[in-house]
Amino acid sequence: MRxxxxxxxxxxxxxxxxxxxxGWVSGDAQQxxxxxPPGSAQWRADRVSGSGLPDPERxxxxxxxxxxxxLSADERQLLLVRHxxxxxxxxxxxxxxxxxxxxxxxxxxxDPRYRSLAAPGRRILAFDPRGRGQVAEVxxxxxxxxxxxxxxxxxxxxxxxxxxxxxxxGAPAGxxxxxxxxxGPGTAVIAWVGYTTPxxxxxxxATGGLAEAGAGRLTRFTEGLTADGLPVPAVFCHSYGSVVCxxxxxxxxxxxxxxLGSPGMRADDVGGLRTSARVWAAKDPTDWIDDVPxxxxxxxxxxxxxxxxxxxxxxxxxxxxxxxAGYFEPGTDSLRTFAAIAxxxxxxxxxxxxxxxxxxxxxxxxxxxxxxxxxxxxxxxxxxxxLxxxxxxxxxGVAR
Numbered sequence: 001m002r003x004x005x006x007x008x009x010x011x012x013x014x015x016x017x018x019x020x021x022x023g024w025v026s027g028d029a030q031q032x033x034x035x036x037p038p039g040s041a042q043w044r045a046d047r048v049s050g051s052g053l054p055d056p057e058r059x060x061x062x063x064x065x066x067x068x069x070x071l072s073a074d075e076r077q078l079l080l081v082r083h084x085x086x087x088x089x090x091x092x093x094x095x096x097x098x099x100x101x102x103x104x105x106x107x108x109x110x111d112p113r114y115r116s117l118a119a120p121g122r123r124i125l126a127f128d129p130r131g132r133g134q135v136a137e138v139x140x141x142x143x144x145x146x147x148x149x150x151x152x153x154x155x156x157x158x159x160x161x162x163x164x165x166x167x168x169x170g171a172p173a174g175x176x177x178x179x180x181x182x183x184g185p186g187t188a189v190i191a192w193v194g195y196t197t198p199x200x201x202x203x204x205x206a207t208g209g210l211a212e213a214g215a216g217r218l219t220r221f222t223e224g225l226t227a228d229g230l231p232v233p234a235v236f237c238h239s240y241g242s243v244v245c246x247x248x249x250x251x252x253x254x255x256x257x258x259x260l261g262s263p264g265m266r267a268d269d270v271g272g273l274r275t276s277a278r279v280w281a282a283k284d285p286t287d288w289i290d291d292v293p294x295x296x297x298x299x300x301x302x303x304x305x306x307x308x309x310x311x312x313x314x315x316x317x318x319x320x321x322x323x324x325a326g327y328f329e330p331g332t333d334s335l336r337t338f339a340a341i342a343x344x345x346x347x348x349x350x351x352x353x354x355x356x357x358x359x360x361x362x363x364x365x366x367x368x369x370x371x372x373x374x375x376x377x378x379x380x381x382x383x384x385x386x387l388x389x390x391x392x393x394x395x396x397g398v399a400r
Contacts, residue, residue, distance in 0.1 A: 030204055032196045032213035033131050037089035048078060056086055061220060061227035064092030080104070089126050091224025095142055102127045113160035126194055126221070133159025134195070136221070137173060139180040140188030148231045149189045149342045151176045152218060154239025154261075155198040155205055162193060170325020175238065178328045182339035189342065190233075194221055198240055205240055206300050208247065208266060215248035222253045234258065234341055235277075239289065239324065243302050250274035256341050258282070258316065260327045260334070261289045264302030270312035280341065280349075281306035282316035282334050287324045316349070 036056035043053055054067045068076060076094075080087050080101050087093055088101035105127055106118035114133060117124060123138035142148065153172040161171070168174035176191035183189070195214030198204035218235075226232055234256040237245035245257055246265025250273065257275060259265060260282040270279045283290065283305070296303040306313045318334040321327045327334045340348040 028199045028202070030196050030199055030210060031131075032210050033128070033134065034213050034217075037086050037128060038130060039083055039085040043083045043086040046082065048082065053079075054090075056090055059092075061092030061224040064090055064224070065094075065227040065229075068093055068097070084108075085128075088124075089128055091220050092227040093224075095125060095138075095228055095230070098125055099123055105129075116163045117159065125190060126192075127159065129159070131158075131196065134193055135159040135162050136190055136192045136194055137162070137176070138188060138190050139176050142188040142190070142230060145188035146186045146231065147183070147188075147342060147344050148225065148233040149176075149179060149183070149187065150218075150222060150225075150233045150235045151179065151189060151191050152214075152235060152237045152241035152244055153191075153193060153197065154241045155200065157193050157197045159193060162191070167325045169328045169330075170238075170323075175236070175328045178330055178335060179236070179338055179342055182330070182335050183342035184339070187342055192218070192221060194218065195244060205263075206302075208243060208299070208302070211240065211243040211247050211266075214244040215252075218244055219248050219252050226253050234344075236260070236338065237262070238327070239263065242306070246273060246302075249277070252277070255344070256280060256346075258338065258341055259306050259313070260316070260318070261287050261324050262302075262306050263289055263292050264294050264296065264304060265306055266296065266302050268304055269310065278346065279306070279313045280316050280337075281311070281313035282318040282321075282327060282337075283307045284318040284321035284323070284326060284334070286322050286326075289324055314349075 040056045043056060046053055054064050059067075076097055080097055081104070084101040084104040088098050088105050090098070102124040103118070106114060106124065109118070109129055111129060114129060117127065117135060123142070124135065125138050126134065126136035128134040151172055153175070157172055162173055164171050169178055172191035172193050176189040180187060180189040195217050196210055198210055204210055222233060222235070232253050232255050235245055235252065235254045236258045237260070239261045240263065242259035242262035242265055245252070245259065246267055249257060249265070249267075252275065254275070254277040256278045257273070258280040262281065262283070265273065267273045273279065293301065294303060294305040294308070295301040304311050307315060316334055316337045318327060318332070320332040321329060321334045326332065328338070329335065337349045340346075
């Protein structure tokens with residue numbers, strides 16, 4: 001009976017992740033864009049260098065960097081002109097070459113969604129027009145920067161919405177721009193929309209499929225930065241982007257992982273991420289993400305709240321932020337702390353670095369009253385029945 005009750009509790013909670021949030025925004029199922037860049041077949045068939053070119057899918061970023069290091073300026077230029085869509089998205093290729101390649105690709109693109117990305121002076125480090133479109137843009141001088149950051153956004157972001165002005169500080173370009181301004185000289189920030197994000201809050205947002213695909217792409221992208229001789233970045237992960245970062249953490253080159261407005265990282269604690277990076281977490285008191293149950297069951301939900309003391313992350317103050325998209329708002333305590341992290345100044349960031357007190361670290365599902373208080377779980381007869389059968393011990397078992 002106890003095992004049955006635990007299963008019922010977990011099932012009811014996991015179901016509420018979708019059922020309780022789908023009322024806010026409906027979600028359309030997305031197919032993750034994977035594989036090599038557009039134009040890869042022509043690239044593979046090209047024998048312009050007298051031998052095969054590095055495979056865009058199989059060659060490591062380090063191998064790509066080594067290949068380009070052995071080319072003359074004329075040879076590089078020839079490849080750029082012949083294959084701009086590959087060179088512009090080839091992790092490990094010199095960033096200056098990627099900027100020029102993506103400028104060519106955007107100039108030839110007739111989709112009106114991407115017109116603003118072709119504006120002169122923009123540093124586009126990646127651009128893929130397929131599907132909803134993917135893009136990465138650099139703010140600051142990436143080649144000379146002593147500190148580099150990458151911003152990984154959550155749902156409803158793609159190349160077509162990259163330049164949106166509504167809630168701009170919650171959009172990838174706005175987050176990266178304000179972080180770079182706050183961090184100051186010697187820093188560069190990359191807004192990375194290099195994966196297929198969920199649309200709305202639906203089944204994609206409650207599961208890890210898109211995040212799994214995104215984790216591999218994020219890892220390769222950051223490996224490409226270091227292969228090109230750039231500093232290991234700090235990675236800022238917003239909302240569903242924190243799920244991507246959580247799944248990538250064990251192989252992601254990063255000095256810091258900073259999650260904000262996170263539904264969970266698919267890990268029980270910092271140790272479960274298996275990363276040497278410092279892990280930080282922020283959640284403001286008005287963020288609706290706090291209404292999403294932090295559970296993981298049968299593929300639904302993303303697990304423990306990273307701001308829970310039991311998770312073990314360093315806490316970023318966010319009392320001055322407002323809403324799910326307000327963490328990078330100028331003048332907020334969260335942005336000031338992010339800027340300190342981006343500068344590499346952990347002492348200035350002033351986190352709560354002490355080990356969490358287990359007595360103060362309440363489990364995510366500690367007691368029935370907390371569950372009853374969650375809007376998504378009101379009027380859930382199956383949950384109440386299971387709670388009556390099992391009570392607190394079963395709930396603690398599910399939380400673990």
